Amino acid sequence: MRLLISNDDGVESPGILLLAERLMRDGHDVTVVAPSRERSTVGHSLTLHKPLRVQEIKPHIFSVSGSPADCVHLAQNHLLKKTPPDLVISGVNRGANLGADIFYSGTVAAAREAYLAGYNALAVSLCIGFPEKQQDIHWGTAFDFVSEFLKTTAPKLQGHWFLNANAPNIEKSKGVKIANQGRRFYSSEVVENKDPRGRPYYWVGGGPSGYDQTPGTDCTEVAQGYVALTPLKVDTTDLELKAQLQKLSVL
Ligand code: MN
Numbered sequence: 001m002r003l004l005i006s007n008d009d010g011v012e013s014p015g016i017l018l019l020a021e022r023l024m025r026d027g028h029d030v031t032v033v034a035p036s037r038e039r040s041t042v043g044h045s046l047t048l049h050k051p052l053r054v055q056e057i058k059p060h061i062f063s064v065s066g067s068p069a070d071c072v073h074l075a076q077n078h079l080l081k082k083t084p085p086d087l088v089i090s091g092v093n094r095g096a097n098l099g100a101d102i103f104y105s106g107t108v109a110a111a112r113e114a115y116l117a118g119y120n121a122l123a124v125s126l127c128i129g130f131p132e133k134q135q136d137i138h139w140g141t142a143f144d145f146v147s148e149f150l151k152t153t154a155p156k157l158q159g160h161w162f163l164n165a166n167a168p169n170i171e172k173s174k175g176v177k178i179a180n181q182g183r184r185f186y187s188s189e190v191v192e193n194k195d196p197r198g199r200p201y202y203w204v205g206g207g208p209s210g211y212d213q214t215p216g217t218d219c220t221e222v223a224q225g226y227v228a229l230t231p232l233k234v235d236t237t238d239l240e241l242k243a244q245l246q247k248l249s250v251l
Contacts, residue, residue: 001028001085002085002086003031003086003087004114005033005091006089007066007093008037008228010039011036015091019124019142020061026151029114030060033072033075033079034064035068035071036055036065040095040105041205043104043106046073056196062079066111068090071110071112072088072113072160076088087154088121088122089121089122089146090108090114090122091123091126092125092143093124094124096222098127098166098219098222098228099183102181105125107123115162116234120157120162122165123163126142126169127168127222130207132169141227142167145173149176162231162233164218165227166218166227167227168222168225173225174226175226177226178229178230180200180217181217182212182219183214184208184219185208185209186206186207190206
């Protein structure tokens with residue numbers, strides 16, 4: 001397959017470079033277009049008010065001075081315009097994208113940008129904590145999933161699709177489970193401190209603190225040692241609320 005790979009951890013992160021190597025060894029035609037530096041949690045931002053710089057740092061590996069969504073947009077509409085990809089993969093991300101993480105994630109946004117433009121897209125994340133020593137990171141579990149998915153499932157999937165995969169950080173997963181988007185809880189703690197000039201500053205984003213235990217979700221499947229594969233869509237209309245508003249008919 002002709003593959004475009006991006007991420008939000010930056011073009012030099014092991015999660016993207018080792019994935020690209022693995023998929024090239026599998027015989028795929030791979031192009032990497034990724035941010036020049038880490039852009040985790042930038043969501044679906046686009047750079048509209050300043051220029052983007054592109055550098056081909058190795059053959060077929062492009063570094064872009066923008067967001068993950070910029071990278072995919074630029075690849076599809078310029079760099080790979082004459083040779084469009086069969087599939088866009090974003091990742092492997094260093095850290096989970098479970099539950100509502102998908103709204104903050106640059107990794108998932110890169111895949112969503114591809115999907116919005118009409119491509120099939122797969123976001124892949126490895127569920128590791130921070131900080132984690134290099135030797136404790138089982139990238140291979142996520143790479144094995146992608147490699148197998150491309151052989152067994154992707155060629156058979158009909159229609160236009162957008163998938164979010166989360167692999168457990170263990171030596172070998174128990175397999176793949178098709179999962180619903182779950183619910184992760186985040187720490188609401190705001191850390192207040194003083195800078196060297198005595199002015200207060202604030203640190204937000206205390207990280208995840210548990211998850212809803214409903215079975216069959218991305219959170220619970222990963223916790224049990226499975227790769228959670230969640231089909232996503234872009235239409236977030238709440239149909240129950242829509243019906244309620246229509247019944248009220250006061251607007
Ligand atoms: Mn990231």
